[in-house]
Amino acid sequence: MNGVAYRRIDHRDGDPYLTEARTGRLTDQPARVVIAPLAVGVCRSDLRELTGTRHLRRDFGHEIVAEVRHSTLPGVLDAGQRVVLDPHPVVHRTSGFADLVEIEGTAANVTAALRPVPAGQDPMIALFTEPLACAAHCVARLDAVTAGAAGSPVAIVGAGIAGTLMAGILRARGVDVHLFNRGAPRLRFLRERDVLPGVGLHPTGRPGPARFGRVVLATAAAAEPALELAADLLTPDGLLLIYAGTEPGDRFRGLDLDDLRRREQLRTAGAGRRRIRIAGSHGATTADFATATGLLRDAGTGPALRSALHRLIDVRAALQDGPALLRDMAGRPYAGKAVLTPGPTDTNGATP
Known part of the structure; x- marks a missing residue:
């Protein structure tokens, strides 16, 4: 035409x-x-x-x-x-x-x-199929890099659409999920509309529950304050999964975050009680779109x-x-x- x-x-x-x-x-x-x-x-x-x-x-x-x-x-x-x-x-x-x-x-x-x-x-x-596919990919990536901890509690930093969808997928599996966000209006929106029943909603400025072995950073950008908050939520030797947007030159604790996220690498930063594992999640695959379609149906x-x-x-x-x-x-x-x-x-x- x-x-x-x-x-x-x-x-x-x-x-x-x-x-x-x-x-x-x-x-x-x-x-x-x-x-x-x-x-x-x-x-x-x-x-x-x-x-x-x-x-x-x-x-x-x-x-x-x-x-x-x-x-x-x-x-x-x-x-x-x-x-x-x-x-x-x-x-x-x-x-x-x-x-x-x-x-x-x-x-x-x-x-x-x-x-x-x-x-x-x-x-x-x-x-919602495309954002749900990306969220499903991130959850699958979390499962892959924390195979021994499948089903254990998860903290998600960032209550945007991506973080909300991830929390919904995990909660539907029976996982204990806690969602942290800097801005109170978004948490209030989720609470008032009952979007995530059973998910803990926490402003980042207040003390939350105990630390987690699995934390996902799902903010729009991998800014230093959000990275530090996510790292502080981790148990020693815990896993931080980076879904947040990155750009060339972004680094955290000596690691190239942009390369790590886009190539979906798994690396270790720090030592002793400061040691954390950091992995990346990027995009969605054909299988993820099939997963999203299946979840909706x-x-x-x-x-x-x-x-x-x-x-x-x-x-x-x-x-x-x-x-x-x-x-x-x-x-x-x-x-x-x-x-x-x-x-x-x-x-x-x-x-x-």
């Missing part, structure tokens, strides 16, 4: 703006799919991209649940199929905050980037999880209101999940 007019939000110099675009080839890549978003979640990384504080990747508007409108991959990705976006495969695409998203790449990468979801699934639930835990995810959504806005919303969110803390809902696109005059 070429020449179809649609609206999308782009950004320049940190300022998001709504513009009109027309569909057309982006590259000479062999596979091309155009999707129509039903809902797009706002992620902290989108806001970091706006403010210029995100390193390497550019995934503006990636928490997408959509329907395929045009595809050069019939039988694999057909028109009308409902999909979510996996932002990890390398493809060329336009902004996800839009009525239409154009995606091009190799057939293998485009197929990997657009993962089918059940046609009848609530879009407001399906849009599970007959036992799925209903409670879906209900909790609905309660996490505190802002729903139309696409035309997106620039103002993104601008506001980039400049302040926020509690829940904001979702943009693009409208239908008029495809009259579309050409194949």
Whole structure:
């Protein structure tokens, strides 16, 4: 489909703006799919991209649940199929905050980037598939590096969407979970909406429960105060798992945190009673997306999880209101999940 007019939000110099675009080839890549978003979640990384504080990747508007409108991959990705976006495969695409998203790449990468979801699934639930997959990957990584301590209590530092989802996954398994956060409003939001029943919620400025053998740092950035808090929560020889965003040059107790996280290494820092193990978690795999889909559909835990995810959504806005919303969110803390809902696109005059 070429020449179809649609609206999308782009950004320049940190300022998001709504513009009109027309569909057309982006590259000479062999596979091309155009999707129509039903809902797009706002992620902290989108806001970091706006403010210029995100390193390497550019995934503006990636928490997408959509329907395929045009595809050069019939039988694999057909028109009308409902999909979510996996932002990890390398493809060329336009902004996800839009009525239409154009995606091009190799057939293998485009197929990997657009993962089918059940046609009848609530879009407001399906849009959590990608962040839930990343949270599931982190939990799987925690299991792998603490195999001998599976089921033992876990502390999570950072009560954003990622930390909240990790806490929910672990609690559903029966693990004793404690969530720590610097800002009280987010903890109050989780408590008032009963998002995480059974999970301990603790402001970082107050004494918490006993120390933990397993701690996950899930803040937006691996800043020194958050790292020190996470390390202080550890028992001697405990495991600190870094999920928080890192940049080249970030170091902690002599370790290159960015390299450790991106390569998912396991290292030891310090000695004696100051000795801690530090591991990294990065991204999500095909298996993690399958895990996320399974969690959302599970007959036992799925209903409670879906209900909790609905309660996490505190802002729903139309696409035309997106620039103002993104601008506001980039400049302040926020509690829940904001979702943009693009409208239908008029495809009259579309050409194949």
